[in-house]
Amino acid sequence: MVCRVSPSTLASPSPAPSSTAAGPARTEVRRRTRFLALPEARWAAVATAAFLAGLALDLAGVPSTGHRALDALDTVLYAVAYAAGGRQPALDGLRALRERTLDVDLLMIVAALGAAAIGQVLDGALLIVVFATSGALEALATARTEDSVRGLLDLAPDTATRLTADAEETVPAARLRVGDLLLVRPGERVGADGRVVDGVGEIDQATVTGEPLPVVKRPGDDVYAGTLNGTGALRVRVTRDPADSVIARIAALVEEAARTKAPTQLFVERVEQRYAVGVVAATLAVLGVPLAFGADLTDALLRAMTFMIVASPCAVVLATMPPLLSAVATAGRHGVLVKSAAALERLGETDTVALDKTGTLTEGAPEVGAVTPHPGSGLGPDALLALAAAAEHPSEHPLARAIVAAARARGLRIAPARDFAASPGTGVTAVVEGRVVTVGRAEGAAGVGGGAGADGVEEARAATGPTGPTGPTGLTGTPVLVTRDGVPVGVLTLTDRLRPAAPAATAALTRLTGAAPVLLTGDHARAAARVADATGITDVRADLLPADKADAVRELGRAGRRVLFVGDGVNDAPALAAAHVGVAMGRAGSDLALETADAVLVRDDLTAVSAVVRLSRRARRMVRQNLVIAGVCIAVLVGWDLAGHLPLPLGVAGHEGSTVLVGLNGLRLLRDRAWRE
Secondary structure, rough: OOOOHHHHOOOOOOOOOOOOOOOOOOOOOOOOOHHHHHHHHHHHHHHHHHHHHHHHHHHHOHHHHHHHHHHHHHHHHHHHHHHHHHHHHHHHHHHHOOOOOHHHHHHHHHHHHHHOOOHHHHHHHHHHHHHHHHHHHHHHHHHHHHHHHHHHHHHHOEEEEEEEEEEOOEEHHHHOOOEEEEEEOOOOOOOOOOOEEOOOOEOOOHHHHOOOOOOEOOOEEEEOOOOEEEEOEEEOOOOOOHHHHHEEEEEHHHHHHOOOHOOOOOOHHHHHHHHHHHHHHHHHHHHHHHOOOOOOOOHHHHHHHHHHHHHHOHHHHHHHHHHHHHHHHHHHHEEEOOOOOHHHHHHHHHHHEOOOOHHHHEEEEEEEEEEEEOOOOOOOOHHHHHHHHHHHOOOOOOOHHHHHHHHHHOOOOOOEEEEEEEOOHHHHHHEEEOEEEEEEEEEHHHHHHHOOOOHHHHHHHHHHHHOOOOOOOOEEEEEEEEEEOOOOEEEEEEEEEEOOOOOHHHHHHHHHHHOOOOOEOOOOHHHHHHHHHHHHHHHHEOOHHHHHHHHHHHHHHHOOOOEEEEOHHHHHHHHHHHOEOOOOOOOOOOOOHHHHOOEEEEOOHHHHHHHHHHHHHHHHHHHHHHHHHHHHHHHHHHHHHHHOOHHHHHHHHHHHHHHHHHHHHHHHHHOOOHHHO
């Protein structure tokens, strides 16, 4: 009902600790703000503990025993709850007053104090604790977003190796300028966006484009700051100022989207202002008008305080929170972590779904999909796989790891290799049991195999088809040619597997929203088209950088759509932040994607997306029911107090009764049946 922590309080991420480009490649640093490190959380914890202790004394009947020490303790505990929980709302309310505005923060404090003034200390303390806890959770979400942006900036190295006419020097990456020539050694991260002018290497740029495999970079190819050079030394000419690099722009986009207020939030703020002004004015009128006609001060004050109690927003707060939080809990039990009640509410507003490809619809990791020995090679599938695994065993390349893992999964013996050598962009060469074995991508294998690769390329094409493997599980294929003593002996096809649940999940989302999802991917158009064909998606947008994905989401938003975006990587973070609601894959998702998203699929189960949207829609319907119940009860009690004489005990009973009623109604969503329905 009230938002006490504005997204604009996000601070600019502080500089990362110093490191060198020549040091070990850094991964995304996880710097999570602890809950109790926030002052809002500490005050809320104190208020909650004091309230629960006071409530325990009340339930034990201590106030009726007449024991002065225990009575004093009960009073002190509630006073601590009021002071600790009401501190921040009171300050915010006073700041609003200085700006000539009135909000529910101050109204909440006045209502709580009014309740205490007429003896309803428990009601006021509960109201204080609810709002204090809400503010603490929102402060934590803001801090975690800042942590994630800082971790993203850590991807870019702090230093880079710059080449001059007669030497090389290590300089801070922030001091690089357009036109500088950089040396990027194997295992280092690229210091700035630029273009390769010399050398060949394989760059892991999944953090920027989402591509599952390293990309061969040759002279004339673009590279991005923060991406990892796997093999081969590169000379890179800086083409963009480090402050405007793709990684820096991703961070800026996330911060910008986090600061943007949703229309619902703006509407709540407008309603909050009018509601606060109206209740305060009405309370003053209830007190002042009878006094003007000679009414007794005590009676007028009692009526005004009763009005303040029955008009207080307790029932309205519980009208919204129990259904949403119950739905959050139910979703969590079924593998969907929804980060807030507000996020759950937005899930139910979804009318368009956009999906990332790599790591979302697909598993995002290469594996051996087919093993095809060359006719006349004398090798069976297992022997061919074992031969390739022996040659690849010393390599750390993702394709090599996939081949070795496949051989081990089949229980094959992996022979020792010697004279191992890796050639960037082509493959590896090693001597296995006295024979020279090469393993490399089919399109580059001619250079590895000494002229015999052309037949191998044709063999690869025959094995995989003109556009790679097809079928429900292997969609984006990379043919790998194996030669022995320069003669092709077979082809391995490595694939990025489609998640088994992907077709069913997209079909369920189509039924739910009335339109097929949109596919947004940084991968090439051919790979995207294969995945789209297998999942029934017709709107495909490929070759997108992170900013392009975010722009596509915003374009759908400007067209009146409320977009749910599902992604997993750092490169998906801007789109996750720009979407009406973002959902991240939990197991393979990057830290930034997990922190930026509104919900996380803990088990990477895509079918849970449609289930949680349905649950959210049911929760929203229940919220509307509760608001009607709360509104009717408040209207009846207020009308009774104004038109007649509402006894204070009856007013409190009606107020608390409506609060309990809407609370219990919302708790129905805790049942497993709510998820299945």
